[in-house]
Amino acid sequence: xxxxxxxxxxxxxxxxxxxxxxxxxxxxxxxxxxxxxxxxxxxxxxxxxxxxxxxxxxxxxxxxxxxxxxxxxxxxxxxxxxxxxxxxxxxxxxxxxxxxxxxxxxxxxxxxxxxxx
Amino acid sequence: xxxxxxxxxxxxxxxxxxxxxxxxxxxxxxxxxxxxxxxxxxxxxxxxxxxxxxxxxxxxxxxxxxxxxxxxxxxxxxxxxxxxxxxxxxxxxxxxxxxxxxxxxxxxxxxxxxxxxxxxxxxxxxxxxxxxxxxxxxxxxxxxxxxxxxxxxxxxxxxxxxxxxxxxxxxxxxxxxxxxxxxxxxxxxxxxxxxxxxxxxxxxxxxxxxxxxxxxxxxxxxxxxxxxxxxxxxxxxxxxxx
Numbered sequence: 001x002x003x004x005x006x007x008x009x010x011x012x013x014x015x016x017x018x019x020x021x022x023x024x025x026x027x028x029x030x031x032x033x034x035x036x037x038x039x040x041x042x043x044x045x046x047x048x049x050x051x052x053x054x055x056x057x058x059x060x061x062x063x064x065x066x067x068x069x070x071x072x073x074x075x076x077x078x079x080x081x082x083x084x085x086x087x088x089x090x091x092x093x094x095x096x097x098x099x100x101x102x103x104x105x106x107x108x109x110x111x112x113x114x115x116x117x
Numbered sequence: 118x119x120x121x122x123x124x125x126x127x128x129x130x131x132x133x134x135x136x137x138x139x140x141x142x143x144x145x146x147x148x149x150x151x152x153x154x155x156x157x158x159x160x161x162x163x164x165x166x167x168x169x170x171x172x173x174x175x176x177x178x179x180x181x182x183x184x185x186x187x188x189x190x191x192x193x194x195x196x197x198x199x200x201x202x203x204x205x206x207x208x209x210x211x212x213x214x215x216x217x218x219x220x221x222x223x224x225x226x227x228x229x230x231x232x233x234x235x236x237x238x239x240x241x242x243x244x245x246x247x248x249x250x251x252x253x254x255x256x257x258x259x260x261x262x263x264x265x266x267x268x269x270x271x272x273x274x275x276x277x278x279x280x281x282x283x284x285x286x287x288x289x290x291x292x293x294x295x296x297x298x299x300x301x302x303x304x305x306x307x308x309x310x311x312x313x314x315x316x317x318x319x320x321x322x323x324x325x326x327x328x329x330x331x332x333x334x335x336x337x338x339x340x341x342x343x344x345x346x347x348x349x350x351x352x353x354x355x356x357x358x359x
Contacts, residue, residue: 011203012199012202027348058319066194068277094234094317098312099297101227105223113217
């Protein structure tokens with residue numbers, strides 16, 4: 001578990017350094033993700049401890065959003081004032097996004113791959 | 118026997134000055150949210166992130182703790198977002214195996230979905246007269262929150278608002294997605310999962326996993342790819358639109 005965590009931090013650090021000095025328009029963690037992805041495809045297998053840490057992160061990913069999301073208290077007056085506009089925008093947009101993606105997948109999928117499971 | 122017990126108020130003043138209070142509060146709120154989510158039979162509307170956020174926000178309001186002080190403690194949790202982003206490489210790597218002829222439709226759905234997400238949200242909110250401060254947070258709302266927040270910082274938008282929109286979008290997508298999927302006739306599990314992952318990132322993904330394993334794998338792949346694509350494209354698109 002600690003081995004996997006250390007590896008993630010190492011790749012995150014590499015990504016941050018790369019973002020700072022070479023590719024300032026991409027966030028460091030995203031570069032870390034891409035580097036790790038490259039490394040995984042070279043090794044062709046995921047070590048068990050990395051797999052464990054990654055699974056733990058996906059299981060509790062939601063916890064990590066809470067500190068930032070609590071900052072919503074600072075935007076309450078503005079959000080209340082524009083609640084209707086923001087509500088409509090968020091609902092309509094997510095429906096349109098699901099619809100557009102699903103439609104593209106359905107229309108472009110190979111013919112043999114369109115059947116019901 | 119003469120030693121006086123410290124008064125509750127003193128204990129509180131001491132504790133609330135330490136980062137521990139905010140850290141404990143955050144974790145307790147998350148535990149309560151997870152517990153309620155499980156108790157509701159994993160109902161998409163009983164989202165643990167939303168519950169935990171509401172509880173923690175209510176608590177710091179009642180306790181009169183300024184957000185900056187809360188964050189001093191909560192930053193230890195917040196820091197791990199970057200590490201969690203890196204860990205997304207694992208599901209992407211596993212999802213990329215055995216895609217056969219699905220790569221092209223997936224890339225099209227990713228690009229199409231990403232553009233539709235940004236344009237509809239920003240367009241509708243602007244048309245309905247929302248102020249630019251609030252609209253700025255909408256650019257990354259379909260991207261998984263850890264990446265969306267990094268992107269928000271780069272385009273001068275509020276990471277907090279972006280996180281709030283991302284969580285709201287995730288909940289809406291998880292709750293309403295299946296009606297749209299049925300309406301457009303997407304029946305294959307890989308298509309349903311992928312579309313949900315594009316639109317509703319991590320929350321949509323956990324919803325997809327609870328319905329079908331293949332849908333879940335494709336949803337996490339979509340979430341990861343949309344995160345990478347968003348990080349590359351959104352700063353550029355935002356500069357174009359603003």
